[in-house]
Amino acid sequence: MLAGIIGAPNKGKSTLFSALTSTDVQIADYPFTTIKPNVGIAYITEKCPHVSLGLRACNPKNSGCINGIRQIPVKVIDVAGLIEGAHEGKGMGNQFLNDIAAADALIIVVDVSGRTDPMGNPCQNCDPSADIKMVLEELAAWLSDIIKRHIKDGSGEGLQGSLAKALAGLKVSDESIEKAVKNSGVSAVKSSFTDADLFSLAKAILSESKPFIIAANKADIGGHSDNLERLKKEYGGANVVACSAAVSLAVNKAVAQGIIEKGADGKIALLKKGIPEEQERAVSFIKDFIERNGDGVQTLINKVYLEVLNNIVVYPVEDEHRFTDHFGNVLPDAILLKKGGTALDLAREIHTEIAEKMLYAIDARTKMRIAKDHVLNDGDIIKIVSAAGKA
Numbered sequence: 602m603l604a605g606i607i608g609a610p611n612k613g614k615s616t617l618f619s620a621l622t623s624t625d626v627q628i629a630d631y632p633f634t635t636i637k638p639n640v641g642i643a644y645i646t647e648k649c650p651h652v653s654l655g656l657r658a659c660n661p662k663n664s665g666c667i668n669g670i671r672q673i674p675v676k677v678i679d680v681a682g683l684i685e686g687a688h689e690g691k692g693m694g695n696q697f698l699n700d701i702a703a704a705d706a707l708i709i710v711v712d713v714s715g716r717t718d719p720m721g722n723p724c725q726n727c728d729p730s731a732d733i734k735m736v737l738e739e740l741a742a743w744l745s746d747i748i749k750r751h752i753k754d755g756s757g758e759g760l761q762g763s764l765a766k767a768l769a770g771l772k773v774s775d776e777s778i779e780k781a782v783k784n785s786g787v788s789a790v791k792s793s794f795t796d797a798d799l800f801s802l803a804k805a806i807l808s809e810s811k812p813f814i815i816a817a818n819k820a821d822i823g824g825h826s827d828n829l830e831r832l833k834k835e836y837g838g839a840n841v842v843a844c845s846a847a848v849s850l851a852v853n854k855a856v857a858q859g860i861i862e863k864g865a866d867g868k869i870a871l872l873k874k875g876i877p878e879e880q881e882r883a884v885s886f887i888k889d890f891i892e893r894n895g896d897g898v899q900t901l902i903n904k905v906y907l908e909v910l911n912n913i914v915v916y917p918v919e920d921e922h923r924f925t926d927h928f929g930n931v932l933p934d935a936i937l938l939k940k941g942g943t944a945l946d947l948a949r950e951i952h953t954e955i956a957e958k959m960l961y962a963i964d965a966r967t968k969m970r971i972a973k974d975h976v977l978n979d980g981d982i983i984k985i986v987s988a989a990g991k992a
């Protein structure tokens with residue numbers, strides 16, 4: 602799975618990427634700083650089960666655990682800024698649109714302070730929702746161009762078949778195509794399509810296959826409450842996360858330098874005494890911001906993977922009494938599974954043969970036997986019992 606960070610230029614996409622992935626990328630106060638996409642690993646977080654189990658620690662292998670918080674790696678991509686006409690090659694052109702084709706969900710970054718316009722230039726009181734409309738229109742125009750190039754009138758494949766071919770590589774499932782055709786209101790038995798038909802189809806396909814969440818960034822710049830409220834009203838409160846990528850990035854850097862410490866509750870404490878006054882002021886600003894607003898950047902990535910993409914985290918073990926793998930590692934792996942996923946789906950994530958020869962599973966918390974088709978819950982610890990590897 603992949604989350605794509607997109608938006609108009611100069612909104613803080615690369616700053617957000619850097620804060621999420623702890624990698625240095627180019628960040629600057631002018632449009633089109635990013636040309637080539639940045640791909641990296643971010644971490645979603647949830648309480649590690651070792652805490653509720655009363656274990657002293659865990660030995661994470663495919664993830665991390667900091668202060669009792671499990672850190673589960675996920676992929677993100679940061680692309681060039683998008684302006685009106687991008688699908689026709691304006692700005693950085695449509696290359697970046699191809700860069701995000703592989704994304705399963707999008708984080709649309711806007712400047713909630715209203716200090717940059719949709720071109721990324723300075724502005725006094727710009728409406729960030731204009732950016733979102735522009736981004737969605739451009740995506741739809743790009744997609745409808747792709748569809749147009751592929752759909753041959755009267756090809757005999759039918760609309761659905763042509764769309765499946767046109768959209769290969771764009772992470773659009775057949776199910777999404779079917780739903781989108783229905784929702785677009787475009788007749789599937791037509792033999793030719795108008796531009797308006799294609800645009801409606803593209804919009805419907807996007808809303809099925811590229812769900813998005815809004816990062817109301819630069820929330821550290823005051824006077825943005827009207828913009829934030831408007832965004833929440835228009836796109837739903839749960840889909841808009843106020844954040845400051847710049848503050849989160851500063852927090853990461855200060856933690857790495859041993860200046861501050863982040864507690865299990867997310868609170869920030871000053872570690873180093875006697876730092877220069879200017880640095881102390883900066884620490885006090887970020888501490889204050891995080892205390893008042895929480896860590897929006899972390900909320901964003903958690904929401905994208907857990908809510909927008911509908912995943913849960915489950916922990917497979919081999920020893921249901923000690924919660925370990927074969928080597929005695931406690932809770933070694935945290936696996937992302939689609940909501941509604943079963944014990945058998947988890948087995949498939951571990952190994953094909955283990956899944957093929959799976960007998961049943963055991964819920965390690967209750968020690969109860971569960972069936973292959975048992976639907977798992979977030980935080981479940983599961984032992985898969987399989988005949989695989991046995992004579």
Ligand SMILES: Nc1nc2c(ncn2[C@@H]2O[C@H](COP(=O)(O)OP(=O)(O)OP(=O)(O)O)[C@@H](O)[C@H]2O)c(=O)[nH]1
Pocket residue numbers: 609610611612613614615616617627628629630631632633634635636680681682683818819820821822844845846847848
């Ligand atoms: N105050 C404030 N400034 C920010 C924040 N995030 C980014 N910035 C600043 O905004 C400017 C643009 O940041 P970038 O991360 O380069 O923006 P971008 O969206 O990747 O820009 P392009 O690659 O040009 O499209 C830089 O000067 C950042 O320091 C934030 O949360 N708060």
Ligand SMILES: [Mg+2]
Pocket residue numbers: 614615616627634635680681682
């Ligand atoms: Mg950038």
